[in-house]
Amino acid sequence: MTLSCEDCGEYSSRVRLCQGDMHLCNGCNKKRFGGSKEDGGSERSRITNSGVVINELLCFIVNKMDVLTTDMLVKLCCDQFSDGEVEYAKRTVFELCCNDPGRLIKRQGQNKRFNNMMDMVKLLHEVDNEDLPCFVAKDLAKLPPIDTTHIDVSTLMVELKSLRREVAQMKDIAVRPEVTDFANELGLLRKEISAVKSCVDGLKKPEKVHVESDVISQVARYELPAVCEPLDFHCSLNKDPHTSSYADVVQSRAPAVKAKRPSQSDRLPTKASKNLSVNREEEFTVVSRRSKRRPPPVIGTAKFSEESTIKAVRSHPPFKFFITRFAPTTTPEAIISFIKNRCQVIVKCEQLKTKYDTYASFLIETTREFADKIRDPAIWPTGILVRRYY
Known part of the structure; x- marks a missing residue:
């Protein structure tokens, strides 16, 4: 950028801003301010x-x-x-x-x-x-x-990420040959397994070896080892075709036992066994519980005068009802008169204290025989609530 010198008027690119915010060339700058290190x-x-x-x-x-x-x-x-x-x-x-x-x-x-x-x-x-x-x-x-x-x-994090990326690429390059070899070996193993399966399907399955019941009963009397190898009734691929059967194994473990069919006398219980069972039953005593019948209650029938010191409770206890949602001006006398006219029942009525003055509540007392009449909703006006008082 070319500027004009304020001292000599030179217009060139060597003019620059100098001390005092003046545009001077190199010569004018040295004249005014002198050279410095x-x-x-x-x-x-x-x-x-x-x-x-x-x-x-x-x-x-x-x-x-x-x-x-x-x-x-x-x-x-x-x-x-x-x-x-x-x-x-x-x-x-x-x-x-x-x-x-x-x-x-x-x-x-x-x-x-x-x-x-x-x-x-x-x-x-x-x-x-x-x-x-x-x-x-x-x-x-x-x-x-x-x-x-x-x-x-x-900046260090950026360089660390790039370094990790390069190391991962190097790992992939180093692991690729091993992965390829593993895949080839896996393919060969699959082929061998499929060939073995085809050979197994072509072989005829041997019949199961049936063991006589009398031999098993004889062997059951002898204690076998606590840990023994499981006996397979089917021939496997790895088993030698000339191995012995289950019957041979049983005979080898119990050589002194002869396969003898038990007679009818052995099957029937002997007298000694019967006596033994009877003696065992005599050792125990059977305990049986007898139900005890309680005597019926007694209800008194004697009649005493009213001046007697003891009196019985009334047979008909009072039955109380709580009725509410009446107008605030309703009185207990009006309730007694209303029930007497509608149900022909004489009751006792007591006005209860309410939380608000916008309605009135009452407690009426009668006997149980008249409770159903008072509980009938048809005798009460719409909206009146009646329930038992506890």
Whole structure:
């Protein structure tokens, strides 16, 4: 971008923003403010013939801004570089990467170094990697040291995920031959199993060996071992065809027993067995419970005068009803008169205390023989509630 020098009027690309917010060329800038070590010499001394920019601060920022956080990067650079080095690097990066000279703001105050660093980092993040110049460091001792506390954990996680992905791919490549061999062996085993099944289907199943009942009865008298191998009545594939039958095994375990059919006398119970059973029955006594009948209750029939000291309870105890939902002006006399006219029954009536004054409730007392008449809903007006009082 070409600008005009405010002193000599030169219009060229060498005119840049200098101290005092003035656009001056290199010559006018040296006349006004003089040269300094922080300026780094002329334009040719900062940029080599191959376009490489020698600046340790910019080299560190470009290479670490994707690894470290912005706050950590700015803090490291502010602790390592001076105000003049930061301002010089800021002018350089704005001249090479920014076409808007109005964005180059000269910071003042105590946070001048921090604000200049933030301006540089923000600009470098906006520029594409292809358009960034090549920044190199001549003195590596000027670069800030970085330890494990300055490393971004998110970057490590990304690298760890990529490493795991590569290891998984290597495992797949190493395991593939073994999986192929296993699949081939499995196929061969399946073929062999199918061939064995076809051979088994072609063989004739041997008949079951029937054992005589008398031999089993003789063997039952002898105690066999606690643990013995199960005897199979069917011939298996692995069994030798010349093995002995179940009868042979029985005879070998009981050699002294002769297969003799029990006679009729053996089957019938003997006299000794009968006597034994009778003696056993005599040893026990059968206990039988007899039901005890209780005598019937006694009810008195004697009649005494009313002045007697003892009296019986009335045979007809009182039967009480609770009736409610009457008008508040209803009286007990009206209830007694109503029941007498409708049921021809004389009752006792008592008005109860209600929770609200919007209705009236009563307690009526009669005998059990008249309870069904009073319980009849046909004698009461619609909406009246009648139930037994407990």
